Amino acid sequence: MASFDEILSKPSVFRNINVLSPHYIPQELPFREEQTSRIIRVISPALQQQKPRNLFIYGKTGTGKTCTVKRLMRDFNSRTPGASMCYINCRIYNSRYRLLQKVLKEYIPSMDKSGFGLPYLYEKLLEYLGKGIQIILVLDEIDMVKDLDELIYTLTRANDELEHGGITILGISNRLSFKNELDPRSKSSLYETELVFPPYTSNQLQHILKQRVEEGFNEGAIDSSAVNLTSAITAQDSGDARYALKLIMKAGEIAENRGKLKISDEDVELARKKVEVDILHETISTLPEHHQVVLLSVSNLSIPGAPQYVRLDGESTSEGFLLLGEIYEEYSKICGKCGKKPRSSRWFKEYLNDLEMLGLLTTKMSSKGVRGHTTLIKLGHEPGDIIPLVEKNFFK
Ligand SMILES: Nc1ncnc2c1ncn2[C@@H]1O[C@H](COP(=O)(O)OP(=O)(O)OP(=O)(O)O)[C@@H](O)[C@H]1O
Ligand SMILES: [Mg+2]
Known part of the structure; x- marks a missing residue:
């Protein structure tokens, strides 16, 4: 024994396994000096009691977005009681209500109870910021917020009502298509300034x-x-x-x-x-629902022996590529089965793009066939590795 x-x-x-953990924030972040300076330039007005512009940070997964922001947060928060950065992981706090509740709890200990209504939370937020306080709200994985348009609207309204103090959104996401899902007003508000983190x-x-x-x-x-x-x-x-x-x-x-x-x-x-x-x-x-259904459709059709359409050319069949149209049909079928309304084909294409960005599938244009060029799609993994996972998440 x-x-x-x-x-x-x-x-x-x-020697120290914690240093290798994804949550460890190293002292030095090489190759992120430029991004760090940009963020500092954008948010520093808050330290002088002025409201900064909202900032949106985009970059593929593992490009250092979270650790860059968290690292400069320590410094920012040690400077003045009149300004602070508040980090929220939107995967956990994924609605306007939960988010506002979390923010208030951070700053007002007596708010550490549940059951307050949204109007009350809003009043409390105004009261707190109205003392002349600037909050930089870091919304990491902001694409996970279900009612983001409403959240942005509420925060914009709060800023409009305040004479002193304010709240600035620093949004972070690795999902490119998410921008187009917002309504135009929230989009222009959230994207006042943008910053991209390139892959290493x-x-x-x-x-x-x-x-x-x-x-x-x-x-x-x-x-x-x-x-x-x-x-x-x-x-x-x-x-x-x-x-x-x-x-x-x-x-x-x-x-x-x-x-x-x-x-x-x-x-x-x-x-x-x-x-x-x-x-x-x-x-x-961690994929949103419709992305999972699209992925499941591609996987179902990629099972060896699955019924397939007549191919445009022999080459795509042998390489395991599928036609956009047949995937959309399968996608609509699965949506029907689980009582969801299929999204339009424009959205469907956005989802395919996202899945490609995540390395879950690859796409290419067909050589010119009978019906002209079309997009061909191929699963990046074994269908058998994917199907049980999605079905488990989805058809619990
Ligand atoms: N420039 C860097 N120097 C040292 N470590 C880094 C650097 N960039 C990223 N890392 C490390 O890589 C890991 C992933 O970084 P981080 O969590 O910031 O990525 P991310 O861009 O937020 O990804 P995601 O979009 O998936 O959330 C962390 O452990 C982080 O410490
Ligand atoms: Mg991150």
């Missing part, structure tokens, strides 16, 4: 990883070859720093489980397979 002493004294590849290149990832590896692993536990391989794999797939960190952490665990104290390239390769499955699970379960 293993004892605590035995487990704790066992040599490990890890392989060299940049190498640099980021080296820094984390030095703190996270024991000396000699990993060499530059495994770090370089991790960066190369990640850059080729996505440029997602979170993926790179996951990969290297998993490689460490695999090496340890194999009784080794040094991570080899082979461990990285083995970790890659495991991490991909984990990530697929995460990605799918």
